[in-house]
Every structure is written in C-alpha cells, then in structure tokens.
Amino acid sequence: MNPQIRTIADLDRVIHEPGRLMLMALLFAVDRSDFLYLQHETGMNKGTLSSHLSRLEEAGYVEVEKTYRGKVPQTLLGLTAAGRQAFEQYRRNLRGAL
Amino acid sequence: MDEIESLLNRPKAYYNIDGVGELAMGFMCLAYSLLGWLQANAPKGSIWHGMPAFMIYVGSMCLILHYGPKAIKKRITYPRTGFVEYPKRDTLWRPMILGAVVSAALSAGLMVGLRRHWNMTTPAALIGLLFAASYAYGIARIGMARWKWAVVCVVALGSVAIAVLPADVVGALAGHSSVRGAFLLTFMLYGAVLLVSGGISFWLYLRHTEAPAPEAQ
Numbered sequence: 001m002n003p004q005i006r007t008i009a010d011l012d013r014v015i016h017e018p019g020r021l022m023l024m025a026l027l028f029a030v031d032r033s034d035f036l037y038l039q040h041e042t043g044m045n046k047g048t049l050s051s052h053l054s055r056l057e058e059a060g061y062v063e064v065e066k067t068y069r070g071k072v073p074q075t076l077l078g079l080t081a082a083g084r085q086a087f088e089q090y091r092r093n094l095r096g097a098l
Numbered sequence: 099m100d101e102i103e104s105l106l107n108r109p110k111a112y113y114n115i116d117g118v119g120e121l122a123m124g125f126m127c128l129a130y131s132l133l134g135w136l137q138a139n140a141p142k143g144s145i146w147h148g149m150p151a152f153m154i155y156v157g158s159m160c161l162i163l164h165y166g167p168k169a170i171k172k173r174i175t176y177p178r179t180g181f182v183e184y185p186k187r188d189t190l191w192r193p194m195i196l197g198a199v200v201s202a203a204l205s206a207g208l209m210v211g212l213r214r215h216w217n218m219t220t221p222a223a224l225i226g227l228l229f230a231a232s233y234a235y236g237i238a239r240i241g242m243a244r245w246k247w248a249v250v251c252v253v254a255l256g257s258v259a260i261a262v263l264p265a266d267v268v269g270a271l272a273g274h275s276s277v278r279g280a281f282l283l284t285f286m287l288y289g290a291v292l293l294v295s296g297g298i299s300f301w302l303y304l305r306h307t308e309a310p311a312p313e314a315q
Contacts, residue, residue: 025105030182033109036310037180041108074181091102 007097014059015090019044019052024079024087027062032078053077061086109182110240116175117299118167124292125166129159131285138278178307200228226257226284249295256287 015024022042027033039049056062061083065076079087113119133146133155140146230253237246260268260283268279 021102022105025102026108029106029109031185032183034176034181036176037112037182040179041112069176069181076181076183078183094102 007093011093011097012086012090014055014061015086017052019048020056023049023052023056024061024083024090027077027079028084028087030078032065032076035075035077038077056083059083059086104241107240109184111242112179112182113184114242114299115179116170116303117296118170118175120292120296120299122163122167122296124289124294124296126159126163126289127285127292128289129155131282131289134278134282134285138282174304177309178303223257223261223280223284225281226260226287227254229288230254230257243299245298246295249291252291253288256291257284260284260287 015021019042023038026038026041035046035049035053038044038053039046042049044052053062053064057064060080063078063080065078067074067076133152136146145151230250233253234247234250236242237250260280263280263283268283270279
C-alpha cells in the first residue's frame with residue numbers, strides 16, 4: 001500500500017469524527033473544563049455532546065468527574081494521558097497524510 | 099489542520115471572553131499611575147512618601163487583582179459559558195513578565211546610554227510601542243475580536259503623542275520630572291484604554307450570553 005494512503009488508514013477513527021475531534025482539540029488545550037464550556041464552544045446539544053463524550057470515555061481518552069459547584073451539579077472533563085497521546089499521534093498522522 | 103490549531107487556541111481566547119483580564123490590567127495600570135502621581139505631588143512628609151502607605155496600597159491592589167477577577171469569573175462567567183481550568187504552562191503571565199522585563203531593560207539602556215538627555219520621553223513611547231506590538235501579537239495569535247485592533251492603534255498613537263509633547267507639559271504632572279511624567283501618562287493611557295476595552299468586552303459578553311436553565315448542567 002502507498003505509505004500516504006496507509007497513513008490515512010491509520011487515523012484514529014474514534015478521534016476522526018468531526019464532533020469528537022472538536023472535543024479532543026478543546027480538551028487538549030486545557031487541564032479540565034465543564035460540560036457547559038464544551039457545549040458553548042461546540043454548539044452541540046446536550047444529547048449529542050453526551051454521546052460523543054461517552055464514546056471518548058469508553059475509548060479511555062476522556063475522564064469524567066461528577067462534582068458540585070455550590071448546590072449545582074457540575075461535570076468536569078479532562079483528557080487522560082492516553083487521550084493526550086492519541087491526539088498527538090492523530091495530529092502527526094494527519095500532517096503526514098496532508 | 100488550521101481548524102484544529104484554531105480550536106487549540108480557543109481556550110486562550112476564552113480567558114478574556116468577558117474582558118476581565120483587560121479590566122484587571124487596566125485597573126493595575128491606573129492604580130500604579132495614581133500611586134506615582136501621589137508620590138510625585140504630595141508635600142514632603144506626607145504619608146505617600148512612607149513605606150507603610152506604599153505597602154498597604156500595593157497590598158490592597160494585589161488583593162483586588164487576585165480576588166476580583168476570580169469573583170467575576172465564579173459568579174458571572176462560569177455559570178453562563180462554563181468553567182475552564184488552564185494548564186500552568188499556558189498562562190499569559192510568563193510572556194507578560196518577559197515583555198515587562200525586556201521593556202524595562204531597553205528603557206534603562208536607552209536612558210543610561212543618553213545620560214545628557216534625562217528629560218527625554220522616548221523610553222515611555224518605546225514601552226508603549228512594545229506594549230502595542232505585544233497586544234497585536236496576542237490578538238493575531240488567539241484570534242480576539244477585530245475591533246481590538248483599535249486598542250493597538252490608540253496605544254501606539256497615544257505613546258507617540260506622549261513622546262512628542264513638550265517636556266514642561268509632561269513634567270508638570272510629576273513634580274517637573276518629564277521622564278516620570280511621561281511614564282505616568284503612559285500608564286494612565288494603558289489603564290484607561292484597557293479599562294474601556296475590557297468594559298466593552300464585558301458589556302458585549304453580558305449582552306450576548308445568559309446562564310442556562312439549571313438542568314443544563
């Protein structure tokens with residue numbers, strides 16, 4: 001197989017989906033953020049955002065912490081070490097493919 | 099690839115989405131210039147020349163700078179558009195401190211190199227232009243609103259205007275020392291411009307955002 005095509009085939013499909021790619025990029029640049037911030041920045045509705053985050057959590061890329069801000073429940077999200085590594089690898093592969 | 103890079107810069111722009119960063123910087127510049135003006139114009143023996151007043155003033159200013167933005171973020175920004183915890187390495191303090199040190203070193207070098215011209219106001223203008231350049235770099239790098247370029251122009255033009263003002267006019271501000279007067283004017287200019295810019299950002303933020311219903315969390 002042509003090496004460039006091989007690089008495209010090697011792209012991480014969990015991250016490659018546009019919605020999840022947005023989330024990974026936003027979370028990569030911060031330590032942690034809450035659900036509301038991701039919703040505000042991506043413009044996704046709650047259901048779509050939850051679904052993407054669950055997929056990323058299943059893959060071990062995102063860790064979710066349920067906490068409270070005063071009396072209001074707050075969901076804090078951050079990339080795991082594996083998530084950071086996977087995103088860096090994805091960027092390298094994408095650069096290589098382009 | 100560019101879209102990914104732009105997304106990676108979004109959290110940096112988010113820090114000043116409410117204008118609080120600029121409000122804090124503007125407050126700091128105005129507070130320092132007020133202190134400088136008081137020290138230059140207060141009569142001899144006034145409390146403003148003593149160390150205790152200086153320590154209390156600077157201590158109060160630091161407390162306001164530390165807790166003020168945090169309180170605004172906690173009560174207004176986080177409930178409206180969400181909470182972000184930044185990695186330590188990504189704070190803006192390092193480049194800001196570096197910029198201040200470089201500016202101070204350049205001005206000191208210029209003043210020492212031209213000892214016969216102690217009354218010159220060029221160092222203040224030089225710092226103003228450096229400040230405008232670093233602000234412009236920030237706008238371009240993190241993609242702030244386009245109208246922020248007006249801030250760059252006002253600071254750059256204001257700094258040049260201060261440099262060409264007659265020395266006695268500038269000196270009248272600060273006990274007939276034109277260099278001190280120029281620095282006071284420069285800090286007042288930064289403070290006023292940043293406060294206005296931060297205030298506009300804050301007003302626009304309040305106008306365009308509202309806290310979601312409680313179940314959204």
